[in-house]
Amino acid sequence: MSTSEDIPQDLWEECSSCHQLVYAKELASGLWVCTKCGYHMRLSVWQRLDITADPGTFEETDGDLPLVDPLDFPDYMPKLEQARRKTNMDEAVLTGTAKIRGHRVGLGIMDLGFIGGSMGWVVGEKIARLMERCVAERMPVVMFCASGGARMQESLVSLMQMPKTSGAAGRVARAGLPYISVLTDPTYGGVTASYAFLGDIIIAERGAAIGFAGPRVIQITKVDIRPEVQTAEFQYQHGMIDLLLARGQLRETLADLLDWFA
Numbered sequence: 001m002s003t004s005e006d007i008p009q010d011l012w013e014e015c016s017s018c019h020q021l022v023y024a025k026e027l028a029s030g031l032w033v034c035t036k037c038g039y040h041m042r043l044s045v046w047q048r049l050d051i052t053a054d055p056g057t058f059e060e061t062d063g064d065l066p067l068v069d070p071l072d073f074p075d076y077m078p079k080l081e082q083a084r085r086k087t088n089m090d091e092a093v094l095t096g097t098a099k100i101r102g103h104r105v106g107l108g109i110m111d112l113g114f115i116g117g118s119m120g121w122v123v124g125e126k127i128a129r130l131m132e133r134c135v136a137e138r139m140p141v142v143m144f145c146a147s148g149g150a151r152m153q154e155s156l157v158s159l160m161q162m163p164k165t166s167g168a169a170g171r172v173a174r175a176g177l178p179y180i181s182v183l184t185d186p187t188y189g190g191v192t193a194s195y196a197f198l199g200d201i202i203i204a205e206r207g208a209a210i211g212f213a214g215p216r217v218i219q220i221t222k223v224d225i226r227p228e229v230q231t232a233e234f235q236y237q238h239g240m241i242d243l244l245l246a247r248g249q250l251r252e253t254l255a256d257l258l259d260w261f262a
């Protein structure tokens with residue numbers, strides 16, 4: 001007789017949208033899109049890299065920047081160290097070079113698991129350096145955004161990353177190089193207000209929450225906003241986004257765009 005202990009724990013996963021159980025193997029082969037309701041589950045940086053770049057082509061850049069606590073904010077450093085241990089990431093963005101269907105690009109992927117994917121000094125610095133590397137080496141930029149916005153513990157230093165990354169995106173544009181920004185669930189705050197919306201082509205993944213003020217900020221300010229306003233679908237209907245894609249279309253569309261720009 002089989003007992004519950006015989007059933008492998010990782011065989012099924014519960015969809016956080018429809019709460020039905022989905023066969024884990026099917027989820028992985030379907031790029032972590034719920035087979036029951038089509039919900040696009042949030043990905044780790046490594047899952048995103050796996051489904052985007054040509055295998056074995058990724059080379060990380062600037063993965064050795066130190067943790068910084070510019071304002072000596074209480075309990076911030078232990079929080080950073082904890083986020084490092086939890087995510088196995090040095091900060092909330094992974095940057096490097098990779099190939100997408102043979103095209104070498106500068107690739108950035110944000111990690112929502114690292115203090116909500118928030119943008120502090122290191123995140124801004126890594127993204128600006130990635131863009132500057134793209135200018136120096138004549139590569140397109142592909143940036144996957146996922147962020148709650150500014151890093152509260154870095155206050156003004158965090159906000160300074162908005163002009164810094166915007167300036168770097170401007171240098172990419174002046175160099176005549178394409179910048180493709182992909183907005184994934186969720187993209188909010190200072191990231192929305194800077195490099196996320198500065199791409200030559202702005203793509204959003206279906207079902208992603210996209211907006212400036214996040215739901216918690218809206219709750220505090222008691223402003224009445226219909227929930228559908230802050231969705232990729234609404235932003236697409238109102239011309240803020242160029243392409244609204246299912247996850248399964250993303251890699252090939254990126255590759256087609258890179259073909260076209262080349």
Ligand SMILES: [Zn+2]
Pocket residue numbers: 015016017018019020034035036037038039
């Ligand atoms: Zn579902």
